[in-house]
Amino acid sequence: MKLILLLFALIATPLAAQTALPPAPYADQQLADPALERKAKALMETIRCLTCQSQSIADSNASMAGDMRSQIRERIMAGEQPEAIRAWLIARYGDWVSYEPTAAPILWPLWAAPLVLLGLGVLLLRGRIKRKARSS
Numbered sequence: 447m448k449l450i451l452l453l454f455a456l457i458a459t460p461l462a463a464q465t466a467l468p469p470a471p472y473a474d475q476q477l478a479d480p481a482l483e484r485k486a487k488a489l490m491e492t493i494r495c496l497t498c499q500s501q502s503i504a505d506s507n508a509s510m511a512g513d514m515r516s517q518i519r520e521r522i523m524a525g526e527q528p529e530a531i532r533a534w535l536i537a538r539y540g541d542w543v544s545y546e547p548t549a550a551p552i553l554w555p556l557w558a559a560p561l562v563l564l565g566l567g568v569l570l571l572r573g574r575i576k577r578k579a580r581s582s
Contacts, residue, residue, distance in 0.1 A: 471516055485528055489522075492532070496511075
């Protein structure tokens with residue numbers, strides 16, 4: 447009988463657990479100063495939601511996006527500049543969190559690849575046109 451009660455307690459305990467934390471204080475509450483809110487909103491539109499992955503945190507309803515919105519608003523209210531907040535978010539979550547592309551040296555081949563491919567296409571086209579002109 448004790449074993450059955452113990453098993454029941456182990457199964458029932460997670461059911462009584464809280465499923466969600468309360469929302470962050472500034473997740474859905476705008477700042478009182480319109481200029482600060484504009485700064486915060488502009489930054490939020492350039493930060494990717496880590497849960498949704500295809501929306502900015504300004505558009506996402508995910509709880510993690512709400513936490514990030516709240517952190518941005520709190521830091522803006524404390525006087526921190528948006529670029530410093532962006533740098534903090536990138537340091538914490540990685541480059542992928544920002545919609546703005548970086549120009550890190552490791553990414554230079556990625557930026558150069560379209561130009562290289564376009565140049566190769568032009569060379570191939572030029573060679574084909576010359577060959578066709580000679581055979582005619």
